[in-house]
Amino acid sequence: MEVVKIHHPLQKNLVPTGQVVLAMGFFDGVHRGHQQVIETAKEIANKEGLPLAVLTYDHAPGIVYRQYPGGFKYLSTTTRKLSLLRQLGVDLVYLVSFTSAFASLSPQEFVDQYLIGFHADTVVAGFDHTYGKAAVATMEKLPEYAKGRFNVVTVPKFTGKGEQKIGSSTIRKTIDNGNIEVANRMLGYRYMTTGIVVHGLARGRSLGFPTINVETPEAERIPGIGVYTVQVKIDSKWYGGMASVGHNITFGDQNKLTVEIFLFDFNQMVYGEEVQVRWLYYQRGEVKFNGADELVAQMNRDEQASREYLKKMDTKKYSLI
Numbered sequence: 001m002e003v004v005k006i007h008h009p010l011q012k013n014l015v016p017t018g019q020v021v022l023a024m025g026f027f028d029g030v031h032r033g034h035q036q037v038i039e040t041a042k043e044i045a046n047k048e049g050l051p052l053a054v055l056t057y058d059h060a061p062g063i064v065y066r067q068y069p070g071g072f073k074y075l076s077t078t079t080r081k082l083s084l085l086r087q088l089g090v091d092l093v094y095l096v097s098f099t100s101a102f103a104s105l106s107p108q109e110f111v112d113q114y115l116i117g118f119h120a121d122t123v124v125a126g127f128d129h130t131y132g133k134a135a136v137a138t139m140e141k142l143p144e145y146a147k148g149r150f151n152v153v154t155v156p157k158f159t160g161k162g163e164q165k166i167g168s169s170t171i172r173k174t175i176d177n178g179n180i181e182v183a184n185r186m187l188g189y190r191y192m193t194t195g196i197v198v199h200g201l202a203r204g205r206s207l208g209f210p211t212i213n214v215e216t217p218e219a220e221r222i223p224g225i226g227v228y229t230v231q232v233k234i235d236s237k238w239y240g241g242m243a244s245v246g247h248n249i250t251f252g253d254q255n256k257l258t259v260e261i262f263l264f265d266f267n268q269m270v271y272g273e274e275v276q277v278r279w280l281y282y283q284r285g286e287v288k289f290n291g292a293d294e295l296v297a298q299m300n301r302d303e304q305a306s307r308e309y310l311k312k313m314d315t316k317k318y319s320l321i
Contacts, residue, residue: 029075073221
């Protein structure tokens with residue numbers, strides 16, 4: 001998959017020659033709704049014998065307008081998003097830097113400079129996609145701006161089986177609430193974050209549950225406070241385990257939020273290693289126990305439940321990883 005980074009104004013020499021079928025969207029999470037857009041574009045591309053291209057952005061447009069006072073947490077960073085797009089069979093990605101100069105384009109200027117500039121034969125996007133001010137830059141209006149120069153295909157709302165509309169905002173709230181299995185169904189794959197293993201307080205080791213402390217990048221979204229069944233990739237191998245997202249309130253009320261993971265059947269020094277964490281199942285919320293003995297007893301129950309979940313887990317349930 002070729003990735004072309006674009007900074008406004010468009011430099012035409014960066015654009016490969018030849019027509020493409022172009023799917024466009026921010027695609028945070030590349031969830032099942034996004035996958036439907038890309039699969040629709042892929043079917044058209046295969047039928048027409050053309051490459052499948054994606055127009056997306058290097059950061060959330062709302063960041064430019066300070067719409068997220070507490071900072072924006074991604075479902076998929078740019079690296080993760082590109083990996084998912086590659087797995088979906090995309091041939092070419094235009095990764096556009098969303099700047100104020102780019103955002104100031106009128107819908108007609110955007111179409112003339114970018115969609116025409118990218119040699120689009122067909123443009124595909126979701127029903128609610130906008131490419132400027134929502135009142136005038138809708139998919140319904142796109143054929144007016146296209147002026148017959150390319151085809152427009154709008155993909156309807158995707159809800160899955162009996163679910164609400166699948167969208168990035170809904171999935172973010174679901175992850176924040178700890179409902180990771182529901183989020184995974186909407187994503188179409190098991191949610192994953194990254195991080196670096198750092199030194200902690202070594203309290204877990206003293207309790208008989210030595211943990212790795214994972215320092216997660218600021219821009220990545222961590223599931224809500226609680227205990228989860230997870231898998232962690234170190235080097236090229238996945239290990240089962242259980243993760244605690246919380247403040248260690250049994251040992252104090254002012255502790256910072258941490259991600260601590262007890263890996264099953266694992267005994268290696270891995271400080272400084274970059275790891276990937278798959279979030280599989282929410283076990284319980286954070287509880288303040290009356291001392292270490294109560295905590296250890298509960299952790300033994302958590303371990304047993306997590307091992308049982310991993311043993312029964314359907315590894316072929318999702319096509320994307």
